[in-house]
Amino acid sequence: MTTAWDNEVIVVGAGPGGSATAYHLASAGIRTLLIDKSAFPRDKVCGDCLSPRAQHYLARLGLLEQVAGESHQATRIRFRAPAGAEAQTAITGAGAMPNRTLVLPRRRFDLLLQQHALAAGARFRVGHVRALAAGGGVELEGERLPARLVVIATGAALSLIKRTALAPRGSVHSVAARCYLAQLPPPGPDLRFFFDHLPLPGYAWLFPTGQNSANLGYWYSGGAGISATALLPKLLREHPILAPLSGPAVDAGPVAGYPIRSDFLRAPTRADGLLAVGEAAGLVNPFTGEGIDYALESAERAADSILMALRRGPTVGPLPASALAGYSRSLKQRFGSLFLLMALAQRHAFNPWVFNRLFGRGADGQRLVDTLIQVCFGAAPPSRVLAPVELIRLLLSRPAGG
Numbered sequence: 001m002t003t004a005w006d007n008e009v010i011v012v013g014a015g016p017g018g019s020a021t022a023y024h025l026a027s028a029g030i031r032t033l034l035i036d037k038s039a040f041p042r043d044k045v046c047g048d049c050l051s052p053r054a055q056h057y058l059a060r061l062g063l064l065e066q067v068a069g070e071s072h073q074a075t076r077i078r079f080r081a082p083a084g085a086e087a088q089t090a091i092t093g094a095g096a097m098p099n100r101t102l103v104l105p106r107r108r109f110d111l112l113l114q115q116h117a118l119a120a121g122a123r124f125r126v127g128h129v130r131a132l133a134a135g136g137g138v139e140l141e142g143e144r145l146p147a148r149l150v151v152i153a154t155g156a157a158l159s160l161i162k163r164t165a166l167a168p169r170g171s172v173h174s175v176a177a178r179c180y181l182a183q184l185p186p187p188g189p190d191l192r193f194f195f196d197h198l199p200l201p202g203y204a205w206l207f208p209t210g211q212n213s214a215n216l217g218y219w220y221s222g223g224a225g226i227s228a229t230a231l232l233p234k235l236l237r238e239h240p241i242l243a244p245l246s247g248p249a250v251d252a253g254p255v256a257g258y259p260i261r262s263d264f265l266r267a268p269t270r271a272d273g274l275l276a277v278g279e280a281a282g283l284v285n286p287f288t289g290e291g292i293d294y295a296l297e298s299a300e301r302a303a304d305s306i307l308m309a310l311r312r313g314p315t316v317g318p319l320p321a322s323a324l325a326g327y328s329r330s331l332k333q334r335f336g337s338l339f340l341l342m343a344l345a346q347r348h349a350f351n352p353w354v355f356n357r358l359f360g361r362g363a364d365g366q367r368l369v370d371t372l373i374q375v376c377f378g379a380a381p382p383s384r385v386l387a388p389v390e391l392i393r394l395l396l397s398r399p400a401g402g
């Protein structure tokens with residue numbers, strides 16, 4: 001006897017990871033239901049920055065042109081070291097990836113992605129999923145919605161995932177906060193990162209969203225219990241660059257904070273009838289805090305594995321974890337060494353001594369800064385940054401004039 005499944009796959013969470021998964025599955029003819037606790041459009045606390053890699057995956061979704069047309073574009077990044085020295089680097093995408101970043105507020109970006117999934121044939125329901133259903137699928141407001149697979153794409157929210165076999169191990173969160181500023185004096189076209197006048201490990205960012213507006217934020221990833229939400233208003237008042245810049249600006253929204261999960265190296269990514277994509281799989285770079293590109297890429301990899309499992313695996317009942325093993329394997333191969341390196345960098349390199357020696361060192365430091373950013377953006381393999389002789393020589397040399 002076969003069971004008639006209304007939905008073959010249910011995707012919980014319509015952020016970039018969930019909507020991209022739903023798009024790929026629906027495009028391949030899979031009956032897909034996308035559920036989010038919020039009606040769209042909805043806000044998501046973020047820096048709103050799309051890396052070259054994120055744009056590459058948007059192009060594969062057929063959405064890049066539209067997103068780029070609505071975004072603010074930047075081709076350079078500027079850094080400020082704890083002692084005040086500055087460095088800058090060009091944004092480089094690997095291969096054919098664009099040499100730029102895009103900044104588009106998530107309220108709009110996530111709506112475009114969600115609508116794209118629906119246009120491909122996915123269905124959408126608003127609802128807060130609090131539990132999985134016995135035998136496959138989810139419970140939603142007293143109703144059982146069966147499915148052969150549930151994709152958890154709930155980002156850093158833990159309420160659902162911690163009640164499943166994909167519950168994260170150990171403590172997993174850091175917290176970042178951002179606000180929007182309008183009527184700024186033109187902040188310039190570049191993305192800016194500040195490592196000065198604030199607690200490390202962490203950084204403040206200023207990402208222009210237009211000629212006179214920007215997304216300004218702060219991420220703290222250390223263990224000292226510092227509140228990013230409390231610290232950001234202080235930076236706006238006291239930081240030597242940010243305070244004069246933001247002084248004449250108009251507050252275009254409150255400071256809002258949200259957790260970040262970057263525990264991919266420890267995170268379970270599949271179980272019977274269950275798979276995690278994006279930040280629900282801990283896929284946020286532990287050094288940079290960016291996760292949209294990982295969400296989009298993991299969505300594509302998840303959809304490939306799900307399609308194969310639906311075609312080749314058992315034809316009824318929840319898809320077994322063994323049929324989805326290729327997904328977990330491909331994530332580990334793709335991101336394992338990058339996350340290891342980025343976690344090490346977060347723990348050991350995020351200190352004033354390193355940044356003061358890296359930035360503002362002219363040609364000596366430039367190649368390393370360029371390489372580091374390429375590795376962070378996935379445009380160069382992690383092994384490139386581990387050219388130990390050059391790195392150690394630079395770190396141990398005396399700064400010019402020092």
Ligand SMILES: Cc1cc2nc3c(=O)[nH]c(=O)nc-3n(C[C@H](O)[C@H](O)[C@H](O)COP(=O)(O)OP(=O)(O)OC[C@H]3O[C@@H](n4cnc5c(N)ncnc54)[C@H](O)[C@@H]3O)c2cc1C
Nearest residue numbers: 013015016017037046047049129155176278279290291292
């Ligand atoms: C302040 C801040 C700044 C950041 N800046 C950047 C940046 O500039 N660039 C970048 O690439 N990354 C950035 N990130 C990381 C990025 O926001 C995330 O990695 C990315 O949103 C992950 O996408 P996702 O689809 O996995 O999850 P999310 O985008 O978090 O989407 C999860 C969705 O699931 C829904 N949901 C959650 N629980 C349930 C439930 N139980 N039932 C139904 N729906 C549910 C939510 O409503 C949400 O819509 C930043 C993060 C923060 C906090």
